[in-house]
Amino acid sequence: MEVRKFSIPEIIFGRGSLQYAGLCARRLGAEKVLLVSDRGLEEAGWVDRVVEILDHEKLHWIYYGDIISNPRDFQIDKGVGFYHRHKADVIIGLGGGSPMDAAKGIALVASNGGRIQDYEGANRIHQPLPPMIFIPSTAGSGSDISQFAIITDVERRVKMSIISRTLVPNISIIDPLLLQTKSRKLIVAAAIDALCHAIESYVSTIASPFTEIQSLKAMQLIMKNLKRATETRDLNSLEQLSAASTAAGMAFSNAGLGVEHAIAHSLGGIFDTLHGLVHPVLLPPVMRFNLPACAQKMAQVGEILLGKKRRGAQATALGGIEKLEEFCDTMGVQTRLRDIVNEHAKLPDMCRMAVNDACLLTNPRQATWEDLLQICEEAW
Amino acid sequence: MKPKPTVEDLIGIEYAKLGFFREVQEKIAELNATNLELSRKQRHIQAILDSITDIMAVLSPRLRISSVNRAFHDVYQEAHPEGKTCHEIFRHADKPCSDCPALKAFETNQVFRETVIYPVDGKNRHFEITASPLKNERGQPCHILLLKRDVTLEKEYQAKYHQAERMATVGVLAAGVAHEINNPLTAILGFAEGLKRRIPRLPEDTNRELLEDFSEYVAIILKECGRCQEIVQGLLTFSREGSSEFSRVSLNKLVGDTIKLLKNHLKHHVRDLIRFDLDSGLPCVRGDESQLKQVILNLLFNAFDATQEKGFITLRTFVNQGDRVCLSVEDTGCGIPAHHLNKLFEPFFTTKPVGKGVGIGLSTCYNIVRKHHGEIFVCSHEGVGSTFHVILPREKHP
Missing domain, CATH: 1.20.1090.10 (Dehydroquinate synthase-like - alpha domain)
Structure with a gap:
């Protein structure tokens, strides 16, 4: 067999593991967290729950929820501006594949500059990303584990694949309780x-x-x-x-x-x-x-x-x-x-x-x- | 066109999740380098500031010193002036001076200059002060840079220059006046003598009283003419330009000759008031013997006037600073009032009663000594006495 590689984030798995989100963020050096999620998660109350956990850890946070399925390039740009304006540090992605991929895109452009299109393809990222914590709300996308981010280029109508080991989050918190509201x-x-x-x-x-x-x-x-x-x-x-x-x-x-x-x-x-x-x-x-x-x-x-x-x-x-x-x-x-x-x-x-x-x-x-x-x- | 990803890209063995370690290392190295560069620059700037010979102090808006340069320490004893107020350090005052240039610079946000005289370590110093505002990024003054230049020496030189200039002008004037007066004076003298010779030849029956009056008047005219001639001669000496011949002169011998010259004119007991303290190993100087004699004479006459035959006069010669020969005439007389000291060598300045001197004795001395590339100055305390110093360069070895 040829040489292969196997890399995964730290994984915290189990019922109620969500409660460790704040602690994990603090361990990663957070002072002001950018929380990325979407309407569905807001309505189900999970965004409030994460905010509560961050507050309990006495962390500042800002919330970016303007994400729809098949996240768009302009949503990334908006998120990056938001991240810089508020001088956020650690990024928490909460949701299905879309908010998590969007969070990856924001982390990438916030630290490496340019446009998300610049990184389409494999291994084009040269600067470290802000620490990322992902909390999947569906049992499917695998974005909380993977080295892929899929972002839609609206103009070209292309789903761009961005591939880099650096897109693997630092920590993945998998709490099956989140599936109950799906x-x-x-x-x-x-x-x-x-x-x-x-x-x-x-x-x-x-x-x-x-x-x-x-x-x-x-x-x-x-x-x-x-x-x-x-x-x-x-x-x-x-x-x-x-x-x-x-x-x-x-x-x-x-x-x-x-x-x-x-x-x-x-x-x-x-x-x-x-x-x-x-x-x-x-x-x-x-x-x-x-x-x-x-x-x-x-x-x-x-x-x-x-x-x-x-x-x-x-x-x-x-x-x-x-x-x-x-x-x-x-x-x-x-x-x-x-x-x-x-x-x-x-x-x-x-x-x-x-x-x-x-x-x-x-x-x-x-x-x-x-x-x-x-x-x-x-x-x- | 970007290269399309390959299977190797997906496996990504060469690529790991990027961390901050290298970035931090690079940042630290960068900061260290910047730090070194900054401290080098700081040393450079400090060296520049330290090599400025003016006293420099940076003041806060409340007039507290935040830093000084090396020149400060050369002049002031205060080892740690930082944090103290400028008036405390410079003037020993507990409140700002009324004409503080630093405060004016703060108010106007403009460079402010001023000249002040105040004592440092007991000596009066003449300072030229420049207060310039150090502006912040909004252009507002946040500190004041105070530069103090000690111009005491310059001012002294300037005063000496002015005096020399005045002397030269007066010299020309005096010479002109002396020449113009000399001719009519000669005529008056000649005709007065003619009159005197003719009086005996007047007829016998001339009114005797009238005759006596004539004789008396003619005698007065002749006497006053003599006085005029003396004054004119003095003026001509004072203004005489450098036609003199310099030769090797021993000041000790000169003092001896001058005293011999005076002997016949001085009463016995007055001669005993003069004392001598002559350096037997005194080097010679180059000069005009008769002119230097004139200097000694003038100084001696002044000393006689000051002592009024009651004090002592000491004539002293000695070597000063190796290459300078000094002659001093010290008396224990009345002394000179402080406010007269700086006018002493001005022509026509005199404290003697009218008819006893026109005030060109010392200015003549001054001119002669200057022509000899020397210096003349006085130290005096009222009621204690005065000492006139004449300093001449010693003869250079051939």
Whole structure:
């Protein structure tokens, strides 16, 4: 095996771990915290709860909540101005992928200057970032673990991937209690995002034993707990989903992703599609596309999805894919691309853009934009 | 176009989460370097300030000294003036002086200059003070830079120069007057003598009383003409320009000759009042013997006047500072009032009653001594006595 790397933030995991947010900030040298979140978290009361914790630690704070899904470049600029104007130091990101990615963008531009576009691509950051503490409110995005930040360039309608080990936060505080206020739909979307992270990182060309074990564990936990979590909102199940999402995050941050995420980013850029809705639609056809390149691994995935082996790797793998489609159906999510995108004509352009996505680099099977279009047609 | 990320980029073995360690190290190194540079600059500035020969002090708005330069310590004993007020240090006063230039500079935000005289360590010093406001970034004065230049010596030189100038002017005037008067005076004298010779030839029957009157008047005319001639001669001596021949002169011998010259004119007991303290090893000077004799004579006559035959007069010669030869005439007479001291060598200044002197004796001395590249000055205490010093450069070895 070639040389690989595995890096993750400090992780504080467990029910009520949120209470350590203030202490962690103080340990990182905070005097005035920038808290980044969004409307949803404000309404659920979690922003107030974090503020309360910071107040208890006698820390000054400022709040930036002007974030929507698929965070935009101008929102980053605004946040950076806000950060500088108030002379903030430590940045706390609270929420799903969007507030956390936005927090990464703000931290990056606040310390390195310029525009967020300057850092698109891999390893372009040269100055240290302000200390970051992330508190994920969904079990899915993995942004609290990963070295990726995805920011939308409004003018070019591109979801830019910014990749750097420096984007890995200092501390990730994962408190399953936060999942209790999430809608069923959001829990499902996030869990399938995490499942997608697990599967794509597992078959990645740079997967290592350290990522593979996380990928497999994440798949197992999601298949075992998602149904129960959505039906009963049982805290144990939610906790397992949190662990699964974290494990998937560790895997994909170090092993990378594949075609599915490349297309998903491109869809988000052009149609502003919600990231969570894309995976049930795209994951099965992508798995079918990749199957010839990684039949053995796909069979192991299939075994977990099915809960058993079939005769032959190919059959187990295909059985798993079918099972996944069936599973998504029963979860009541949209499974056809036409349900979430209304302009079929834009698909070729979208695919031409997607072949440039960094996620494609680690896909087990070489893919041209025509291949991607074929996948989309299959999903339509 | 940015290079597209590669798989190696995703693995990112060469890239770690960036920390602040290196940045802090660099910052510390940078600060150290800046610090060194700053202290070097500070030493440089301090060296510049210390090499300024004027006394320098920086004052706060409440007139407290915040720093001084080295020149301050050369003049003032106070080892740590910082924090004390300027009037306390400079004038030994507990409140600001009424004409404080620093306060004026603060008020007007402009450079303020002033000349003052006040004693330092018991001696009067003449200072030229410049108070310039040190402005803050808003252009308001936050401190005052006080520069004090000791101009005592300059002022002394200036006074001497003015005196020399005055002497020269008066000399020219005196010479002109003397020449102009000399001719009519000669005529008056000649005709008066003619008259005197002719009186005996007057007829026998001339009124005897009238004759006596004529004789008396003519005698008075002749006497007064003689006096006029003396004055004119004095004026001519005073204004005589450097036609004199310098030769090797021993001051001791000169003193002896002068006394011999006087012997016949002095009463016996007066001669005994003169004492001598002559340095036998005294080097010679170069000078005009008769002119220097004139100086000694004038000083002696003044001393006789001051002692009124009741005190002693000491003639002293000695070597001063190796290359200067001194002659002093000391008397235990009435002394000179302080307010006369600075006018003493001015021409036509006299304290003698009218008819006893026109006041050119000392100014003549002054001119002669100056022509000899020497100095003449007086130390006097009223009621105790006076000493006139004549200092001449010793003869240079050929």
